Amino acid sequence: MLDVQEILRSGAFAPESATDLLVLDHDHRLRRRIVLTTAAGLRVRLYEARPVQLRDGDGLRLADGSLILVRAADEDVLEITAPDAAGLVRIAWHLGNRHLPTQLMGEAIRIRFDHVIAAMVEGLGASCRRIDAPFDPEGGAYADGGHDEQAHGHGHQAHGDHEHPHAHA
Template sequence: MIRAMQVCAQHRWTQAPADTVVLDFDDRHRRRMAMTGTRGLAFLLDLENAVVLRGGDALVLEDGRLIEVVAAPEPLVEIRGSDPHHLVRVAWHLGNRHLPAQITARGLRIRRDHVIEAMVRGLGARVIEIEAPFDPEGGAYAGGGHAPESGPHEHAVHDHSSHDHGDHHHHDEHCDHDHQHGQSHAHDHK
């Protein structure tokens, strides 16, 4: 089976993809996994370290072809506050529970969880059920590796004291960008 051994960062590639994989948040945190693209191309994701794949990344196959990563819609809730201060207060409570949270222009997004939703409502926030790709913040230790042109590169918020922070991805001639590696941001979740 052909292997994908490298990741090319979000939209930093120009070659047409040979296929596409549509993955939810959990399936985008991998090191090794057999996958089949939407057009039927079977391959083995075989990375040196577990990485956080982002929608728009490309997996580089051994023969140079690219597989586009698309973030699948998931059941989420969008949390809206009465004003920015209120939303920051809610965000603090979510962060205090180490919950992955995505920040949007309109509010915060988390995975559906009736207990957390009740807590957020108790804080006076509005909770709206949605289906959307989940792309949570990375936190202070996520690093700044390959930020998209429009904003920061984000990862799940969690404790960093107990797992490896290896390289996020490897570059080759298929990736059309440069970036610096300070603290790297790969997380061995599985």
């Protein structure tokens, strides 16, 4: 088993330089400590001080210098569209109010499949399509999606370190 020595963000390396591949669902890409098995059968250990969000296209530099490419696995998701931008923003607000992991894609939003949420957004005028597709949701204001925690020497937890004054519907 080899340890992950460095996480390289998408765009910081040439993907074709990777010698192996990890295809992971969202839950397995949001971790602090985990042992993973690559497509070639290599076992690698991620051991971080704080949870990290591995994104589709990131790279993992191993102790032996090799590089593994991270890909988001297809998951059971709802792809949500609305007649206009204002409608999509309204849907995004309702999803955020429920703290649902949400992938913003410009003219569409993806969430994990949930029949109750599908009925809600359709009731708000949106269209839903259930598909199997990669799910790479936003990291949030308290996650590492907005900046490189390791470069700054600090991080933020995704939950539990912020005020929570609003009510949930």
